[in-house]
Structures are given as structure tokens and as C-alpha cells.
Amino acid sequence: MRNKKSIRNSVIVGAVGIMLVSVLSIAADQERNPPPRDVTMTGKIVDLHCFMTDKFESSDKVKCTRDCINAGVPAALETEDGLVLIGQGPKGVARTIAPLAFETAELKGKLYEKHGLRYIDITSAKLAKPEVELEEEDPWDDE
16 A cells, blocks of 8 residues: 555656646746747848858849749848748748848838747838938038
8 A cells, every 4th residue: 555655646746847847948938939029120031042052043133032932932031130031921921022032121020039040920021211311411501
């Protein structure tokens, strides 16, 4: 009788230990991987093959990038902080992103981060407005 009680207690302690480790692991993952958030990001639209290998099929990088995206090569947004993979749910991104290939674009969507990777599930994409440098007028210039 004593032996069965001892085994049962060991099983219970083991199960509680496993649950505790699981809960701590989930909490650590949530701390490392922040919850998704709505963002607006700006960067250059690239296809991962040409961008990573620096092997463009032609000298026209825009056409090459567009062709690769249309062929199903994954797309990314090259930002100042690095690459962000682009997705559009189960639809894929070719229809939305290909017209903006190798251009600076503004993307809106939900940003996910996991294991050091960043992924934006886009809701809209458009050509970014170029930054305009304003010239300061000289108040003493009477021309």
C-alpha cells in the first residue's frame, strides 16, 4: 500500500513540475515575442531571392523584382532596421506588392515578431511620398 501511495505522489509531483515548466516557458516566449501590433512601415519592396543573392536576372532591377514576386518568390520590406517579411494572409502578396517592386512603399498592417523574425500581414500598400527638402528663404535677398 505504501508503495502505491509513493508512486502516486511522485506522478503528481512530476505532473505539477511539467505544468510549471510549461507555464514558465509560455511566459518566457510571450516576453521574447511581443503580441502583434498595428503599424505603418516604410521601406523598399524587394524579393528575397534577388535581394539576398544579389543575382538579378536583368539589369532592370524593378522588372526582375516584380517578375520574381509574381512568380511566388517571398517579398520583404527593406527598412532601416532590417528586413520585414511581407504577407497578406492566405491571399499572397503578388497582386498588391508587385506594382511597387523595388520602390519605396508605405505598408499598413499587423506586425508579428517571433524568434528574431519580423512579419507584416498587410492591409494596404502604396507608393511612399518622397521626402521634400524645403529650401530656407533668405530674408535679406531681394531678387
